[in-house]
Amino acid sequence: MRAAIVLALAACGSSSATSIPIDAYVDLDAPARPGAGPGGGLLDTLDFAVIGDCRPANLDDTPNYPTAIATQVFADVQAEVPQPAFAVTTGDYMFASTGGNEAAPQLQLYLGARAGYADMVYPAMGNHECTGYTDSNCGPGGSDGDTENYQQYLAMLVAPIGETKPYFIEHFAAMDGSWSAKFVFIAANAWNQYQAAWLDLALAEPSTYTFAVRHEPHYSDTAPGVDPSTEILAKHPLTMLLTGHTHSYDHVQAYKEIIVGNGGAPLNSGYDYGYVIIALQPDGTLQVTSYDYMTHAVVDQFAINPDGSLVAQ
Amino acid sequence: MAAWSRSSVALLLGLVACGKRERAKADDPPPPKLAPDVVPRAGVSITIDGHLSEPPWNHRALRAVLAGDDGREARPYSELRMLHDDATLYVGLYAADEDIRTTDAWTLTLGPRVVHVDATGHADAPDVRAAIDRDGTLDQPGDYDEEWVVELAVPLPAAPASPGSAGARSDAERRAGSFDVTAERCDTPKDGKVRCGRWHARVGLE
Numbered sequence: 001m002r003a004a005i006v007l008a009l010a011a012c013g014s015s016s017a018t019s020i021p022i023d024a025y026v027d028l029d030a031p032a033r034p035g036a037g038p039g040g041g042l043l044d045t046l047d048f049a050v051i052g053d054c055r056p057a058n059l060d061d062t063p064n065y066p067t068a069i070a071t072q073v074f075a076d077v078q079a080e081v082p083q084p085a086f087a088v089t090t091g092d093y094m095f096a097s098t099g100g101n102e103a104a105p106q107l108q109l110y111l112g113a114r115a116g117y118a119d120m121v122y123p124a125m126g127n128h129e130c131t132g133y134t135d136s137n138c139g140p141g142g143s144d145g146d147t148e149n150y151q152q153y154l155a156m157l158v159a160p161i162g163e164t165k166p167y168f169i170e171h172f173a174a175m176d177g178s179w180s181a182k183f184v185f186i187a188a189n190a191w192n193q194y195q196a197a198w199l200d201l202a203l204a205e206p207s208t209y210t211f212a213v214r215h216e217p218h219y220s221d222t223a224p225g226v227d228p229s230t231e232i233l234a235k236h237p238l239t240m241l242l243t244g245h246t247h248s249y250d251h252v253q254a255y256k257e258i259i260v261g262n263g264g265a266p267l268n269s270g271y272d273y274g275y276v277i278i279a280l281q282p283d284g285t286l287q288v289t290s291y292d293y294m295t296h297a298v299v300d301q302f303a304i305n306p307d308g309s310l311v312a313q
Numbered sequence: 314m315a316a317w318s319r320s321s322v323a324l325l326l327g328l329v330a331c332g333k334r335e336r337a338k339a340d341d342p343p344p345p346k347l348a349p350d351v352v353p354r355a356g357v358s359i360t361i362d363g364h365l366s367e368p369p370w371n372h373r374a375l376r377a378v379l380a381g382d383d384g385r386e387a388r389p390y391s392e393l394r395m396l397h398d399d400a401t402l403y404v405g406l407y408a409a410d411e412d413i414r415t416t417d418a419w420t421l422t423l424g425p426r427v428v429h430v431d432a433t434g435h436a437d438a439p440d441v442r443a444a445i446d447r448d449g450t451l452d453q454p455g456d457y458d459e460e461w462v463v464e465l466a467v468p469l470p471a472a473p474a475s476p477g478s479a480g481a482r483s484d485a486e487r488r489a490g491s492f493d494v495t496a497e498r499c500d501t502p503k504d505g506k507v508r509c510g511r512w513h514a515r516v517g518l519e
Contacts, residue, residue: 057392057407057460059364061371219456246457247390247409266390268409268459269502294385 030171030180036086036120038162040171046181046209046280049077049084049117052244053092054110054264055128060102061095062109066264069273070113073263073293077275078117084277086119088183090244090260091126091215093157096149098131103152111156113264122183125166126215126244127223129153130189134245135222139166139190142224150190166190169202179284181209181239188216191225199229203236209286209306210239217243218255239286239308240278249274249290251300256308258288274299285311350491351375353519355396355403361466363434363446365405369396374405379496379510387510391419393496397469397518404465406430411502413449413458423467424492430463442466454503469518491517 031039054070056062077087093110096102114121129149130138137143138150150166158166166187173180184202187195203210212233216223218241233241244261248269251258262273273293278286284306290299303311347353353373360367374394381387394405406419410432418431430436434445443465449458494516499509 057390057409058371058405058462059366060368063371064376217457246411246459248411266392266407266409266460267386267388268390268411270388270504270506270508272385272388 030173034175036172040173040183042175043085043172044175045082045085046172046174046179046278046286047082047084048278049080049087050242050258050260050276050278051077051087051089051121052249052259052261052263052265052275053090053126053247054113055092055095055106057095057266059095059132060097060100062102062105065106065109067109067113069264069293070110071116073273073275074114074116076291076293076296077277080277084119087117087121088185088211088213088242089121089123089263090213090242091124092128092244092261092265093123093126093153094128094149095132096128098144098147098149100148103149104156107152107156120161122161122170122185122213123153123157124185124213124215124242124244125153125187125189127189129166134189134216134220135224136189137191137224139187139192140194141192142190165195167195167198171207179208179280180206181211182207183211183213186212186214186225186229188214188223188225188229191223191228195225196228196232199232200235203232203238208284210237211242212238212240213242215243216245217259218252218257220245237307239306240288240304249276249299251288251290251302253310256304258290260290271299347375347519349375350514350516351519352395352397352402352516355398359396359398359401359403359464359466361403361442361444361464363444363462363464365394365407365462365464370394370405375516377496377512377514379498379512381508381510387498388508389500389502389510391496391498391500391510393421393494393512395494395516400469402467402469402518404463404467406463406465406496406498407460408432408462408498408500409460410449410500411457411459412454413447413451413461414501415452417461417500418498419463420495420497421465422493422495424494428465428467430465432461434463436465438467440468457503491515 031041035041056064094103094106127134130136131144168185170183216226221227241257243259246259247261247265247267249271260276274291276290278288285303287303289301352375355369374396377393379387379391390409392407396403413432421428428438436443445463447461495513497511501507
């Protein structure tokens with residue numbers, strides 16, 4: 001069965017006149033094909049990587065893009081046993097001025113590094129994919145419009161996974177039908193009423209596991225979509241919120257959140273660069289493991305239930 | 314110039330070229346690659362505004378990443394960049410920092426003089442111009458900050474014009490005028506552990 005729900009404009013609860021096209025929809029089922037692809041797919045098990053921010057320290061500093069670090073991180077993920085079926089990235093792939101020409105070259109470097117991992121990568125949008133400011137808002141209805149950074153992000157990272165918007169949903173299900181999982185990608189820097197309505201509808205779809213991927217953590221509430229999406233998330237079941245923005249790793253259980261921002265951007269805490277692997281266990285819980293990219297040392301490890309609660313040790 | 318001793322002036326004699334600065338044209342070939350211990354000429358006017366936005370900061374500057382006690386890249390990340398012109402040494406200091414405090418500071422040793430510059434953008438030398446760009450809040454431990462960048466203009470000692478010294482110096486001139494640079498920064502992230510980074514080298518001016 002394949003269903004599509006077209007959002008009625010009236011459902012948005014707004015009478016304000018905008019030029020936003022009414023084409024948001026939610027596709028409810030996992031694509032019926034093995035492996036991760038555009039829209040999701042059918043998997044033997046749920047085992048995926050989370051990789052964080054990757055950008056240079058200085059604006060337009062393409063010559064010093066952290067290519068070597070990103071290359072190592074993606075090579076590490078490729079070398080994981082078992083190899084994760086797909087990866088999600090938490091945003092910020094560039095540090096480019098909106099009036100310049102460095103967005104595409106930086107994304108080329110990122111994609112070159114990312115090519116070390118062979119499977120699908122689903123990219124959340126960060127504030128640097130708008131103007132760079134945390135409070136920026138791009139896309140239809142956004143005060144910052146369609147910046148070069150935003151357009152290149154959509155063209156080079158989003159279009160190849162078959163999506164057209166910075167917010168989207170990916171569906172996965174077990175080959176044997178024993179579980180389903182949805183990954184809801186929130187674009188807090190391309191926030192508008194249609195994304196809000198879409199998010200509410202997307203999260204209402206029942207699934208065994210629900211992951212929300214948003215660049216900014218709960219505390220970065222100057223991003224236009226953080227507080228509104230946090231309110232919507234609170235109304236629905238959530239397994240885990242995956243964020244970045246802070247160039248570090250952290251686990252904030254109060255928000256069912258892990259912050260994975262240490263994918264190559266300048267580190268602002270004591271943690272080294274690294275990545276996270278989330279793997280389904282035979283009992284239906286999920287094991288979350290944060291790794292150091294150089295040593296493969298386990299930085300943090302815990303397990304959660306499908307409802308996001310911690311598994312008692 | 315008070316902070317620079319006579320010996321430092323002697324050390325740096327001949328470092329400052331008095332040649333006419335030429336602005337790079339768009340179709341100029343890229344400048345030759347310098348040795349990693351040479352501070353390049355900026356070639357353009359540098360505005361001290363806390364933004365390392367002039368292209369030479371990315372394409373020409375001497376760039377050094379501070380190392381931690383374990384010999385690896387310091388965590389939190391700290392980076393130094395340097396350029397110069399006839400009269401001024403320009404220093405860019407990048408500090409990744411999840412909890413920016415008024416007391417967070419760099420210690421910069423340039424030849425015989427030592428400059429401290431903190432996360433308010435204050436440098437403790439009256440002849441040093443400083444500007445800061447902070448991405449985060451000062452002294453608010455309840456949130457997470459990102460980084461702060463300081464841009465400094467440090468006067469170079471005056472040097473007499475020497476005929477024929479305009480433009481790039483010879484290797485011998487660079488060696489004769491080289492000076493030590495040490496950059497140090499300690500920070501306390503939210504885990505409460507003090508972590509330090511350091512970089513040291515002997516550098517010359519292009």
